[in-house]
Amino acid sequence: MDLAFKSIKEILTLIKEKKVSSKEVWDYFLQRNEKYNKEIWAFLNIWLKDFEEKEGSPLAGIPLGIKDIYCEKWIPTSGASKMLENFVPPYDATVISRLNEAGINSLWKLNMDEFAMGSSGENSAFWNTINPHGTGRIPGWSSSGSAAAVAAWLCPAALGTDTGGSLRQPASMCGVVGFRPGYGRNSRYGVMPMASSFDCPGTITRTVEDAALLYEIMNGEDALEQTTIPGKDTIDSKIWNTQDLKWKKIGIPKEYFEEGLDDGVRKSIEEAIEKLKELGAEIIEVSLPMTKYAIAAYYIIVPAEVSTNLARLDGIRYGHNSEVPREWLEELYLNNRGEWLGDEAIRRSILGSYVLSAGFYDAYYKKASQIRTLIIEDFEKAFKEVDIIVSPVSPSVAWKIGDKSEDPLKMYLADAYTIPASLAGLPGMSLPCGFAQSEESKAEALPVGIQLLAPRMHEQELLEIAGVYERATAWREKMIPKGFEV
Numbered sequence: 001m002d003l004a005f006k007s008i009k010e011i012l013t014l015i016k017e018k019k020v021s022s023k024e025v026w027d028y029f030l031q032r033n034e035k036y037n038k039e040i041w042a043f044l045n046i047w048l049k050d051f052e053e054k055e056g057s058p059l060a061g062i063p064l065g066i067k068d069i070y071c072e073k074w075i076p077t078s079g080a081s082k083m084l085e086n087f088v089p090p091y092d093a094t095v096i097s098r099l100n101e102a103g104i105n106s107l108w109k110l111n112m113d114e115f116a117m118g119s120s121g122e123n124s125a126f127w128n129t130i131n132p133h134g135t136g137r138i139p140g141w142s143s144s145g146s147a148a149a150v151a152a153w154l155c156p157a158a159l160g161t162d163t164g165g166s167l168r169q170p171a172s173m174c175g176v177v178g179f180r181p182g183y184g185r186n187s188r189y190g191v192m193p194m195a196s197s198f199d200c201p202g203t204i205t206r207t208v209e210d211a212a213l214l215y216e217i218m219n220g221e222d223a224l225e226q227t228t229i230p231g232k233d234t235i236d237s238k239i240w241n242t243q244d245l246k247w248k249k250i251g252i253p254k255e256y257f258e259e260g261l262d263d264g265v266r267k268s269i270e271e272a273i274e275k276l277k278e279l280g281a282e283i284i285e286v287s288l289p290m291t292k293y294a295i296a297a298y299y300i301i302v303p304a305e306v307s308t309n310l311a312r313l314d315g316i317r318y319g320h321n322s323e324v325p326r327e328w329l330e331e332l333y334l335n336n337r338g339e340w341l342g343d344e345a346i347r348r349s350i351l352g353s354y355v356l357s358a359g360f361y362d363a364y365y366k367k368a369s370q371i372r373t374l375i376i377e378d379f380e381k382a383f384k385e386v387d388i389i390v391s392p393v394s395p396s397v398a399w400k401i402g403d404k405s406e407d408p409l410k411m412y413l414a415d416a417y418t419i420p421a422s423l424a425g426l427p428g429m430s431l432p433c434g435f436a437q438s439e440e441s442k443a444e445a446l447p448v449g450i451q452l453l454a455p456r457m458h459e460q461e462l463l464e465i466a467g468v469y470e471r472a473t474a475w476r477e478k479m480i481p482k483g484f485e486v
């Protein structure tokens with residue numbers, strides 16, 4: 001049975017028709033991992049639980065790759081950090097228990113940037129994951145292992161998290177679908193926190209329908225997590241029959257097409273917008289004037305939250321304890337944290353403590369929070385006119401490993417198009433929409449993704465529009481990386 005690059009829905013149909021058993025599906029993906037993981041280094045480790053036959057459950061037989069940030073009972077989880085290399089959680093994250101009940105078999109653990117901080121996957125304490133579409137190129141940030149694994153077909157779908165774009169950007173660079181539901185839809189309980197008012201658990205899949213399928217199981221109120229939205233969101237299956245976009249109004253934010261956007265990416269996005277128009281949508285230019293302040297605000301608020309969240313990693317409550325002899329308590333903290341945390345984690349802890357300190361709080365943190373409110377208002381205003389907003393995901397295609405790693409500021413600028421929606425907590429998706437060459441080397445054509453953003457609580461509308469575009473184009477079939485076909 002040929003399972004290559006099938007969607008979860010297609011695999012489930014094959015299982016139902018008894019053309020393949022769930023054990024065969026499991027073994028197929030283990031073999032693919034055996035063969036290909038050493039080419040892209042997406043999985044840090046394959047932690048095998050015994051295969052469980054969960055007949056009758058909606059996702060029975062589906063192996064799901066899991067980013068190394070989700071806790072599952074007794075499965076080592078490190079956040080790709082040396083600090084937590086030996087950490088074994090004694091409980092399940094809420095979304096993991098929901099998915100387990102629905103019948104998945106989890107494949108552990110996918111590489112990522114340390115505690116999800118980064119724009120290229122190069123901040124993992126272990127190794128760099130490689131984009132299966134390019135030679136020596138980054139897979140994108142920080143759910144890097146998740147996007148690379150689904151792109152190279154090491155698992156049919158994977159869990160990731162999106163704080164400032166970490167599902168959308170790697171999905172765009174690896175040619176797969178990255179879906180971040182709005183903030184509060186998926187419980188963060190048991191997911192290692194980066195910036196608590198931003199973090200959104202979500203998925204990397206090959207199709208929009210698969211994203212919806214996992215979302216329906218994962219989302220919903222959680223008594224263990226107070227920021228979850230009450231109730232549960234369900235998706236009307238009729239949306240998959242919609243064939244055109246008549247009556248839909250799609251906003252194009254003019255600030256997202258100014259300088260800094262590579263020509264190849266611009267061309268792919270413009271073609272995609274043309275396609276949306278052909279499908280019947282009314283295209284309307286909108287303005288999000290506060291966009292220019294988004295990176296500055298994000299890189300103040302996020303480090304503030306990071307410094308608070310990482311404070312627990314002191315070697316006493318969590319993490320490694322240094323062997324170096326010490327006289328004072330401060331020395332113990334300095335040794336433990338200095339030895340085991342990576343550069344970016346330390347940089348953000350220092351920056352975060354600074355912007356929260358008594359003398360600078362008003363000048364930095366408070367100001368950035370005010371900008372955050374203005375960005376939310378920008379979106380609210382635009383969504384009075386349009387149903388969804390469409391834009392590029394990333395200013396460029398995947399760059400070469402090492403190209404930006406020495407310059408954190410250059411790296412932060414790559415987040416320009418995903419961060420505003422993160423500040424506003426909006427649902428967003430990256431959907432494959434073409435190939436482009438990178439500016440520095442014309443040798444390879446690399447995947448480009450288009451970003452779709454919806455108002456809060458409008459995930460269904462986003463999925464519907466994304467589904468129409470996906471079915472009307474052939475990008476899904478074209479996004480199979482060379483050398484990984486069988």
Ligand code: GLN
Pocket residue numbers: 116117118119141142161162163164165166167194302415
């Ligand atoms: N690049 C962004 C950052 O480093 C986003 C990371 C994320 O979404 N996890 O903060």
